[in-house]
Amino acid sequence: MPQSAPHRRSLPLLGQLGGGRSRQTCRFRCGDACFHDAPNTSDNTYFGEVAATALSRRNMLRAGAVGAGATAAAAGLGGLAPALADNHRGRGNPRLRFEGLQPGTSDAVEIPDGYEQRVVVRWGDPVLPEAPEFDFTAQTAEAQAKQFGYNCDFVGFQPLGRDRGLLWVNHEYTNEALMFEGYTDGNDADPEQIRIAMAAHGGSVVEIRREFEGRGRGRGRRTGGWRLSRGRRRFNRRITASTPMELTGPAAGDELLRTEADSEGTRVLGMLNNCAGGTTPWGTILTCEENYNQYFVGGEDAPEESKPALARYGIATEGDTRADNRRFDRVDERFDLSRHPNEANRFGYVVEIDPYDPDSTPKKHTMLGRIKHEGANIRITRDGRVAVYMGDDERFDYIYKFVSERRYRRGSRRGNSRVLESGTLYVAKLRGDSPEKEFDGSGKLPSDGAFDGWGEWIPLASHKESFVEGFTVAEVLVHTRLAADKAGATKMDRPEDIEASPVTGKIYCALTNNSAREPGQADEPNPRGPNRYGHILEITERHNDAAATRFRWDVPIVCGDPEDPATYFAGFDKSEVTAVSSPDNLTFDGHGNLWISTDGMAWGNDGLFAVPVEGRHKGHLTMFARVPNGAECCGPLITEDQKTVFIAPQHPGDGGSYEEPQSTWPDHEGFPRPSVVSIWHGRGKDIGS
Template sequence: MGAVTIPKEYRVPESAPQRRLLPLLGQVGGGRSRATCHYRCGDACFHPAPNTSGNAYFGDIFQKALSRRAALRTGAVTAGAGALGLSALSPAMADRGPNRPHPAPRLTFRNVLPNNDDALTVPRGYEQHVIVRWGDPVLPGAPEFDIDNLTAEAQAQQFGYNCDYVGFHLLDDDHGLLWVNHEYTNERIMFAGYTGGADADPEQIRVTMAAHGGSLVEIERVGRSGQWKLSEGERAFNRRIHTSTPFVLSGPAAGHDLLKTEADPTGTEVLGMLNNCSGGMTPWGTFLSAEENFNQYFGNAPGTAETNRYGLGTGASSRRWDRVEERFDLSKHPNEANRFGYVVEIDPLDPESAPVKRTMLGRFKHEAANTILAADDRVVVYLGDDERFDYMYKFVSDGQYVEGSRRHNMTLLDSGTLYVAKLSGNSPAEEIDGSGALPSDGEFDGTGEWIALCNATESFVDGFSVAEVLVYTRLAADAAGATKMDRPEDFEPSPVTGKVYCALTNNSAREPGQADEPNPRGPNRYGHILEIVEDGEDNAATTFGWNVPLVCGDPENDDTYYAGFDKSKVMPISAPDNLAFDKHGNLWISTDGQPGSLDTADALHVMPVEGRFRGELKTFATVPHRAEACGPFITEDNKTVFIAPQHPGDDGTFESPTSTWPDGDFPRPSVACIWHKAGRDVGQ
């Protein structure tokens, strides 16, 4: 495609100097660079999709639901039907329904224009500051970073490599705890002359193992502004979690034979977490961290239906971690991989506590885990499996959240019901042709049901025990007939309306004949957003309505849709990944793969999802060359945006870097904050 379309009011006059865009190097179908695909997900898109189930695509199981749709339009939807369960994370939830606040004021910041600059670019009137970088000391006594002399011992005490999810726990008005996932490493950038595989220096492998996991750092506010920096105080909460950190396995699958190994005959303890992508926070103040592409770290899988469904290769792994820790060789330790692919709960207020892998939330390539409270105060967790043609899930706890009872609340994720989504649409199947053209009723929408897979004591899938559902969740969902989606990544409930949003990043493998109403393009190169409205004003409901408010891409193209908003006044977007909300109920969308699909840097966008400006998408920030816009997190006071540009210059090498962000020498994945100079709410 050609250059992206920029709204008229933001176009640069033809007489103005034109910025030269950098050439693209090694991009692949989904938009990521070839290096990112290799190091982050083990070249997942270069292999057949693991889901070979016979589950029908939506178009094959079309169910007309006009009566349901009419009810939605005349009832809950038009009245703000997103007024669902209460959120313990936002007081605004108490004002939902007829008395909830009016839609947010219009976003007034000036768009950041598409570019390929090697910088974190923010709107006019805003400032940005890098808080913490790869290699910065985290633990007391940690050595200063030395790019020429990396050691595993030092890295285990320093801020890890690529940073994805960012969570923030406010301690008081001026101090907080910043949690960051370290998803994966790019050894070609980290080490001079890196060869990899069987020839890699064992100490280099150990360094990369220590660079995975997560970091918890104490930060403090600068003056009364929205700027934050690393705390200069005692920093008693600071912590590094990596592949040698002891973890606890909890929930119904803990202790099952599928989780037992020679090193852990109890099946209840495991070292480390792998490829943690996004995450979420609980109402009781803990962080949830999601293990995603864990399969690439293991080699020599037996090639069974179970290991194939999770993308575990039968040959040696590309990272060859088995050369320093035998547990990554599945021919010798076949159950070790079953101990990864979970949601991890981390208590930021107890540095000595062991992180807990919650098996009740299922095992798959978790992108994120975000919570909201149901009408009866049970905890609901929304979960996406980031793989082509995989599924959307949710968990509903048995117990109720009790404010102030932290010990009780930290048991809630071990007992409940795990569901997978099955969607149906409201348009004739022949009107969904894969082109992205809207059906005759003017929108992609429909209904859905949450199919129960198991609870803590009973499986609802024939042929599966409870433990088997939780360890082989993908296969159980296949058997349940779930709907194949276009890489469901982050889920985020709105703190204002309770509606739930899912980022569907892309799916270049979907053929035109496989398109369906919830996934209306084939192939889907640019991705889209799904909006879910749970029935009965209750996030614990087992049925829901849904629509697609955003079909991404160049707004000048016919196959894009911005909730009906004038497309001459919106910005281009591709590959939606992480989601967040501000206190006004605006949806913030970060991207992963925009450079390869729209020829522009990945970015952080904002879009109202309520009111007359619903669909008016604007670009708030762009990230450095080949970086991905991770995070984001908007503070409760709406004064700060935390953003984590990860893998800057991922198409370069140690000897020939293609990015020098943030310090002008070599690329260092980092976390930054953005705030308005005049102290305004971000976005306003």
């Protein structure tokens, strides 16, 4: 089990130790989303308002929900239910053995004793063969389009054999204040700086190789350290804000997606603000557009009939929309909605990229809906179809699921090339099983001793039919938030990454925080108001089938300082638990332990945490890694052999400037470079164990 510090000191309040997201991060990444009113103005109920009608746990189990008996049955099948066999190959041994870190600050990646680390790739490193070496003082758009982009969020890996692989990395957004001398905003920026920023968005595919210790590649001992491959690197690729892409699915070609430059509504240039993502069983990457709204101007002069939908997606429709904006429209007029009002409808999708084919056209899948996508992770249903789980990262927005019509064809990228283009899109509605009066915003456990309840997936549309009155199929898929509002979906606290356990098949969702939730809006799955520190939601679908439309849910972790009574760690002794806040990205190791990366730690720098979610150590949360000043901990990714964890410290030095950097990680040459890091045990042990 993790080793605890002999005595855990009391932690200071939010902001006293340099923690929490900087205002600069809010400005450049999401356009100060949390400083504006929440776009969801629907009167959809909160959980507590329907709790009185909820079923008891006993009645729900009688109705067929998965319980301990079903989990045991799955364990009897080698730890895997048959429906999980393609995606879930867990070892079923949830134990952690490393000396956990304590909250703190340092301009470095800190890891436990016995572990080693290496920077794999950093902003500006050459990606394409003809790319020049990075020159911080003489950047150009032409060079940046061939170099590793700015900031690193989701990290995906696809193998090229035992010791080679393809690393995909999202380049979510740019911080021009750190990139360019004297930068204020896009109104005064040099047009070349705007072009550089556009080229620094998107993502990269880079070929990497595992390091060896000892003499000779064949005789050395493999480590978890990886480096960029040298030589031809034929798979390397850069995706930018201008890369041609294909719109797929039922909404492709609809009038809502047509523009002057694309009269057929099937082609779009680039992707923006790609945050989390996922990988498919057939070897492709799913990367998700999130806070794309902040790149557009001219909403005040857009057609009146389009303004309600624009506003629902956080796009300003009044006032000076050009103030404090990156002003991409100064070099590409499609970002001006007064001229091209449908252009915003062409962003906010899950994008599928084939890393094995650098000449392939990325696909924006309209069938998976248009939201501020935070992730897209897959389970295979019992009858062989594909389910994709997605969060909409906004205060009071929703959790979604897509289930394909087509069945998954094992091992065939071409055979699965259209599996995400037809099926049914759902949104979650949840109910608690405790009285509403037991939730006052304090986070106190209800009388039954658990935050739990039941829920259902409400269908919004299939590729053939809309299930929301007054909406066509295309309108559901382009204005998904509006359709979900009308369908009565449940308001959540910024649902971000969603991952399935490789051992149990249970679904876990990171709910990052929501300071706008008032005490009277607290409910069983959102037990605090305001919710400054976030929590984790667990979903167990009926019969453990990803195609099910009913599920049980509970909240195993309520984040914060363990000394605060308004925190909960699955009932584990909180004197042995590490403080954590703002859970963001999630992953699992092969033993079934949940790994949580944070975005806005309230006590020191962000980091990567691990916690068992089954067994007698359930809830024993421990910090594994801590990232540099100003950075959030993105990724994370644990390789299938369990020997490496990749993390992506994003926006190191946020809060500083080109002239006065607050971080110089990783090279300490006077300025920060967002990078990807590999971490491994020095003796070749599995990560965390």
